[in-house]
Amino acid sequence: MGKLYALFIVNIISLIALASGQCFVDEKISKNMYITWGAQHSYMSADGEELQFVLDKSSGSAVQSKYDYLFGTFEMQIKLVPGNSAGTVTAYYLSSTGVYHDEIDFEFLGNTTKNPYIIHTNLYTQGKGSREEQFYPWFDPSADFHNYTIQWEPSKIVWYIDGTPIRIFRNYENMRIPFPNKQGMKVYSSLWNADNWATRGGRDKIDWSCSPFKAGLRRFRARTYKWNGPSSTYQCGYQTPGDLLANVYNKLNYGQSKKNELSSSQLGQMKWIRDNKMIYSYCKDTMRFKGNMPPECSLQQYY
Numbered sequence: 001m002g003k004l005y006a007l008f009i010v011n012i013i014s015l016i017a018l019a020s021g022q023c024f025v026d027e028k029i030s031k032n033m034y035i036t037w038g039a040q041h042s043y044m045s046a047d048g049e050e051l052q053f054v055l056d057k058s059s060g061s062a063v064q065s066k067y068d069y070l071f072g073t074f075e076m077q078i079k080l081v082p083g084n085s086a087g088t089v090t091a092y093y094l095s096s097t098g099v100y101h102d103e104i105d106f107e108f109l110g111n112t113t114k115n116p117y118i119i120h121t122n123l124y125t126q127g128k129g130s131r132e133e134q135f136y137p138w139f140d141p142s143a144d145f146h147n148y149t150i151q152w153e154p155s156k157i158v159w160y161i162d163g164t165p166i167r168i169f170r171n172y173e174n175m176r177i178p179f180p181n182k183q184g185m186k187v188y189s190s191l192w193n194a195d196n197w198a199t200r201g202g203r204d205k206i207d208w209s210c211s212p213f214k215a216g217l218r219r220f221r222a223r224t225y226k227w228n229g230p231s232s233t234y235q236c237g238y239q240t241p242g243d244l245l246a247n248v249y250n251k252l253n254y255g256q257s258k259k260n261e262l263s264s265s266q267l268g269q270m271k272w273i274r275d276n277k278m279i280y281s282y283c284k285d286t287m288r289f290k291g292n293m294p295p296e297c298s299l300q301q302y303y
């Protein structure tokens with residue numbers, strides 16, 4: 001017992017040191033990101049909190065974060081292209097690089113006037129994707145900014161819209177299902193021409209007479225830590241030193257952290273959205289997988 005106690009103290013001291021280190025990030029978009037494509041097609045507001053992408057025949061635009069992160073909560077307010085946005089895609093996602101990359105996606109597939117956008121989500125682990133889920137929005141995503149959040153934790157990934165969870169992917173590594181937790185990811189966002197596939201499978205093309213197309217990003221917040229290589233795994237994924245301590249305490253006492261579990265009302269909201277607004281889930285696509293469904297599809301994700 002004394003030994004465990006000593007270990008506990010040592011852990012706490014080193015964890016406080018790590019957590020209060022300089023790696024915590026909560027920066028606005030102008031500080032955190034830079035333009036990687038179409039510099040003439042994006043406009044930053046004077047306060048550095050808002051970025052507008054413009055797509056015309058010559059180019060769209062893209063940004064990415066300066067740093068890699070491991071775990072965290074990544075929040076962006078987005079206002080999509082209004083009117084006839086068919087063939088355009090706006091994306092907001094996390095990704096690492098290389099053949100065995102991980103990726104957590106939000107993509108917004110435009111549509112002809114008055115027809116609904118598709119909110120497309122996907123997850124890649126170690127280079128393998130094919131985990132699409134799609135939703136119709138329950139609001140007009142081009143009328144105003146809405147809050148799209150990716151919560152990436154050691155135990156699960158949650159996609160949120162305006163605080164409502166729409167999808168969860170739990171860590172079932174103990175059942176040999178890969179989970180993204182070994183490499184950092186950068187944050188990306190872009191607006192581009194994808195009219196070969198995006199709207200009704202590519203049947204609706206971009207109507208360039210409606211261009212320029214404009215999408216807005218605002219109030220980016222990444223509550224996370226910079227990733228500095230494999231040793232960062234242990235340090236990161238906690239928002240404050242207090243969270244870190246609570247987590248250590250929970251681990252020692254109960255074997256498992258209950259932190260950040262969804263409330264029953266959030267789970268109820270998610271169920272409503274999945275019952276009423278989900279239009280595609282890879283887990284229901286038996287034709288595609290010829291009955292050989294991905295293993296996570298038969299495991300509990302939501303309750």
Ligand SMILES: *[C@@H]1O[C@H](CO)[C@@H](O)[C@H](O)[C@H]1NC(C)=O
Pocket residue numbers: 075147148149160162163164
């Ligand atoms: C956006 O959603 C996240 C996740 O639910 C929440 O923590 C955050 O407070 C929301 N931000 C705004 C500005 O609504």
Ligand SMILES: *[C@@H]1O[C@H](CO)[C@@H](O)[C@H](O)[C@H]1NC(C)=O
Pocket residue numbers: 109110111112115116117118198199200201
């Ligand atoms: C566009 O609208 C059509 C008709 O309502 C719908 O079938 C389709 O799913 C919508 N979205 C996209 C991106 O094609």
